[in-house]
Amino acid sequence: MKITGVELRRIAMPLVAPFRTSFGTETARDVLLVRVVTPDSEGWGECVAMSEPLYSSEYVDGAAEVIRRFLLPALPREVDAYGVGRALEPIKGHRMAKAAVETAVLDAQLRAAGESFGRFLGAARDRVPCGVSVGIMDSIPQLLDAVEGYLDEGYVRIKLKIEPGWDVEPVRAVRERFGDQMLLQVDANAAYTLVDAPQLAKLDDFGLLLIEQPLANDDLVQHAQLAKLVRTPICLDESIESAEHAAAAISLGACSIINIKPGRIGGYLEARRIHDLCRAHGVAVWCGGMLETGLGRAANVALAALPGFTLPGDTSGSRRYYETDITEPFELSDGHLAVPTGPGLGVEPLPSVLEEVTTSTEWIPID
Ligand code: NPQ
C-alpha cells in the first residue's frame, strides 16, 4: 500500500462527568487522531496518550511530535500494518504514537480489502460483555449512586478506582449494597508500595476478581512479592508495555491476569501476540480502556471478541464518557456491545460532529 499523506487531527471531547483516578482528575479528553490516506482508501488510528504524562511517560503533544518527526519519515514507500511495526522497531518507546500510526494503516488496508478488524484479529464472537470503570468519588453515597446507575444500564462488571484512603471502605460499601454475586474488581493505577501489602490484603475478604496495578509501573519484582502476600489475583496494566514484558511478568509470578490496552503496547498486532502468549499460559486477559472515542472503541470491541478475553473489559458504551461521540454511539444491549462487522473499524466519524470538536488539523504529504 502506498500512503499519499497523513492527517494529524486534534479533537477536544468534554467528559459527561469528571473522572478521578489515583493520578488525577480529568474533565475533558484531548485526543490525537491519525488519518492515513492511500489511493484506494483511508484509515483511522486514535492515539490514547493523555494530555499529561500521568498514566505513562507518553503525552499527546509528544506523540504528535514523534509521529511527524520520526515515525512517518521511517515508513517505507510501500507498507502494510506488519511493515509499520518492523519499520518503527529501531525507534525506542513511544508505543501509543506507534499504535495510532499502525492502527490507521491497518484500518486503511482492511477497508481496501473489505475485511473487518474482528475478522482480521480472530474474533470468536459477535458481541462482548461490558464492564465499567468507576472513578474515585467525594463520598460513599455518591459512589453507590454511580454504581447503581451503571448496573441499571446493564454493565456486567464494576471496576472501582482506588487509592490510599479510598480502598476497603468503598469496596465494603458496594458489596454490602449490591451483594456478593456482582463481578467486582479494583484498579489502583500504581498508587501503592509493597509496605501497603497488609492494607491490600484486607481486600481479600470481598471476593474481588482482581486488583489491577497496585504498585509502580516498573515494580515487576515487587508485584511478584505482593502476589505472595494477598489472595486476590493481581492484574497488571501500566507494567506491561510489550509481549516481552508479559512473558517476564508471567514467569516471575508478578500477575495472573493482564489488562491489554493496544495503545499502551504499540498496537493491535502486539495485543494479539500478548493474547496468544497469555492463552498458552492459562493467563486470563481482558481489554482495558483509555476513554476512547467511537473509533478506538470499535477496534477495542473487536479485540475483546478474541477467545482468550475471558473477563469483561472496560469496553463501555459511548455515553459512559461522552454526550456526543464522533461516530454513531456504541450502546449496550443486555450488557453487551456488538462487534462491528463493516470493513476496517466498521465505523466512520460523523463529519459534522468531527468538525465541531476539532481544535487543529495538520496535513503531512508523503512523497
Ligand atoms: C486504567 N482507564 O485502566 C485507565 C486509566 C485512565 C477506563 O479506568 C484520560 C485519558 C483519562 C486516559 C483516566 C480506565 C484517563 C485515561 C484513567 C486513562 O487504568
Ligand code: MG
Ligand atoms: Mg488500569
